[in-house]
Amino acid sequence: MLTISEFGRRTGLSHKALRLYDVSGLLPPAQVDPANGYRLYDEEQLERARRISVLRQLDMPLTKIAEILAGSDEEALIRLDRWWIAQEATTAARRATLQYLRDRLSRTGTSGLPPRPVLTRDVPATKIATIRTDTDQQTLIGVIVSSTYEIRAHLAAAGAALTGESWVIFHGAVTPEAEAPVEVCMPFDGLVDPAGPIAIRVEPAHREAYCSITMDECAFPRIMLAYDLVYDWARAAGLPEAGPPREVYRPDCQLLPRDQPAVDIALPILERKA
Template sequence: MTEDEGVDDDLLTIGAFAARARLSAKALRVYDRLGLLAPARVDPASGYRYYRVGQIERARTIALLRQLDMPLAVVAEVLAADGPEGAERLTAYWADTEARFAARRTLAEFLRGRLSGRSSEMYERFTVGTVEVPAQVVIAEKRHTLADELPAWIGASLGRLEAAARECGGVAGAPFVVYHAEVSTESDGPAESCVPVADETAARAWAQAQGRPWRTTVRVEPARRLAYTRITKAQVAHPQILAAFEAVEAWMKERGLSYDGPCREVYFADWDAAGPDDPVCDVAFPVR
């Protein structure tokens, strides 16, 4: 008997099953290895795989999920879920996929403007000015992070730091994030979340009490002159925020201003309460 022949009315060889399921035999072997779709029977002498007719629906479901570019690990989660839960996991996956494609669409539009020489038109939507910021004591947390992890880390780290600041005389200014090197899909910074505190002595004592595993430090942020533009909550998202940074840099270049430190985002509004069109953040560069 060859692997292409049937065994009985219910069992199909891997070749016959692959044809019915609209999959390749190679894919079926991969799915078996990953535990997604095991054969109903494996001949102990020949090693031939046999599948039941009733497994065709599962095989076709796997194939359709893969057409959504769903990773095999996520496919396994969807298949393992009971009833509506599987549909909910698919919905969550697709919402994330659509969000990523929307971001790429915006990035493509941004790049089209740059490549076509229309960058100056994009910058015109931003109003740039300068502000003097006095020296301030900050409690800070620094981390190497890629762009896709950055928003979650910013929210979590600022939350931790604001809670700590309340134990050190209170929050004394707008929280901000400093980019000591580029943060992108390929470069991991580092970035540094900072929250100004009212009581330096209390802050240093608090940080020391946390012990070595704690990543929080206390330092004095020197007085700075910032060139900045104010952006909305919707504009904070990547890649929209790139245009804001570049608009400030173009404005600095026109006026002969030099960089005097790493760029930053200053969050002055209640993020959770803000709507998409509400101003929430200043994109800024220290200048001299």
């Protein structure tokens, strides 16, 4: 058995970190001396501790570390890759946000979104697999990417036919300061059971107003100008909202040229009465 000092020396973890990992359940000691409360660790815990240390170097939250280390090494590798892809997507989005601000500061008075039409379309009742999560603006992209990968893997394992399209439905206002529920959805055909956070439901048929934007225009806050465009059009046309707004991502949108339409900003609307 190793004392907390020896265990910390061999893993590079401080006493404070080891106590935190104990309280969180991430790395409890092998035993605690009932007489003096000293924590004692087994040598077999060294590898887990070192993995935790490396993951913390990536600024990974403790809850995500626990999730990654909960299964086999093969499962941990899949979860790690998905998390890292989400982090890179978040970084790319932040870079686009910075560029938007630089553009506005260097070209005062210019529009952040070139003019484009708002169109309408009918969407049939659609079977979707979804993950619903509360998130704020900072973690939104990571949630979208990781949830999309998880849903796609589940549907593929079940042999479902995918359309390639995905949606993000906003059930509240997601801001930098406040969380709100968002629903990442993937339409599919076939028989699929729900599993874990993945639910299966049918999105009712509806009519929606939408405009198309590029991947470069997808970054916050530029994307909010597209939402304003759709909402203003619906109000001017006297068409009340009939559901929460959504982003509709076209198949392989990340592979499209950055200046080509890739995402639709859509708002369900009620039909105008004759």
